Amino acid sequence: MSKTECRDFFEHAVHPSTYIKTAKGLRNQGLEFQSIPVLKEGVANFPRDHILWYTLGKSLFFLDRYQESGHALNKCLEIKPNDEQAKNLRTRVYKKISQHERAYRM
Numbered sequence: 001m002s003k004t005e006c007r008d009f010f011e012h013a014v015h016p017s018t019y020i021k022t023a024k025g026l027r028n029q030g031l032e033f034q035s036i037p038v039l040k041e042g043v044a045n046f047p048r049d050h051i052l053w054y055t056l057g058k059s060l061f062f063l064d065r066y067q068e069s070g071h072a073l074n075k076c077l078e079i080k081p082n083d084e085q086a087k088n089l090r091t092r093v094y095k096k097i098s099q100h101e102r103a104y105r106m
Contacts, residue, residue, distance in 0.1 A: 019041065027059070039055055057071075070090060
């Protein structure tokens with residue numbers, strides 16, 4: 001999916017999966033950072049969709065934005081407390097945050 005096709009597809013977003021597919025298309029083009037506004041709009045429009053929150057958290061994680069990632073994953077787990085993928089990724093986020101805090105103290 002080209003960048004233009006992603007934008008055209010996104011303009012007709014009517015379902016949470018549309019945001020996720022658009023973000024995935026951007027990631028596949030190496031444009032992970034551009035997926036964040038798409039996913040943030042998705043969670044604004046569909047705040048109870050745990051998959052959107054998880055996808056946002058995952059994208060932020062891979063951009064090393066751990067605090068924001070943790071927040072998104074916590075929102076996911078508020079909606080679906082037993083989401084194992086979100087729990088596992090949140091554990092990884094907390095480890096990264098801890099590593100960064102230790103590095104700054106040295």
